[in-house]
Amino acid sequence: MVTTLLFVIFAGLAIGCAIAMVAQRNPLYSAISLVGVFISLASLYVMLAAPFIAAVQVIVYAGAIMVLVIFVIMLLNVEEEERPSRRLRFLLPAAVILAAVLIAEVIFVLWSVQTSLYTPGSNVSDTGLTSSIGIGLFTTYLLPFEITSILLLMAIVGAMSLARRAGVMTVTSRVVPGAQVLAMDIADPRGVSDETPVATATTAQAARLLGVESKQDSNEQG
């Protein structure tokens, strides 16, 4: 049957890409393999009559999250792992044994699912449609939804404060507009030499006082 064939194709693609991701030494290649896993999983979601989740999978996972990961890989200029470390020697068999235990556990669960007595209802259902997901999300599960938005806010603040470049900076050092602006308490007070208050009327005047030549000024002069 067609669905069986499609399942075999996409499941094989997912498992192959996952193994390639783990076996790959170059992080960039692993990231691309992970995108393959995400896309084949999205195809499986379509076969499971969940088109909304499939679309979100492609947009959020294969789009946003993987772009973030690849951006960080390229930002940090990660090289391939070169040396085979001492740690791997006993970790590899340990990983295989743990994986075997996990698979055995899952086979037990699968067996109990197959022998259960539940029979699904009619074939007609609107389970995966966007409207039914929206109704569920905004009625029964409104509180988890709101908590999720707070979680995202926390993630924004946390990521910004973690990735900020902390460092001591003198008050008189130049701060170019568009560069990272540091909090005043990080600034080193020893660098203060002239504390005379200065009043300026325009931005261009202030820029000239600070020694920052704005592009507009140089255009006007030249």
Place this chain on the structure above:
Amino acid sequence: MGPQLSWYLALSAVLFTIGVVGVIIKRNVIGMFMCIELMLNAVNLTFVGFSSYFRDVTGQLFVFIVMTVAAAEAAVGLGIIIAIFRNRESLDVDDASILRL
């Protein structure tokens, strides 16, 4: 006869196991991070499979929330990775074994 629920569960189990093995044997922080994403996706597949089997939308709502958590984890985790790299000049987990930057 199309694909059964148990097929999807088996696929999900295999993917999750590959993710666990990856987290154990990888030394690169970003590699471990991607293996965790793989495990989250395996669990998502289980949720969607059960949801479509029982004709209940709750499983797909859970997938939605898991994706949000994964996005938040990606943002914060990559922030931590950048902070560690800035201080240690390395992404090896063995080099970052003490709990301070």
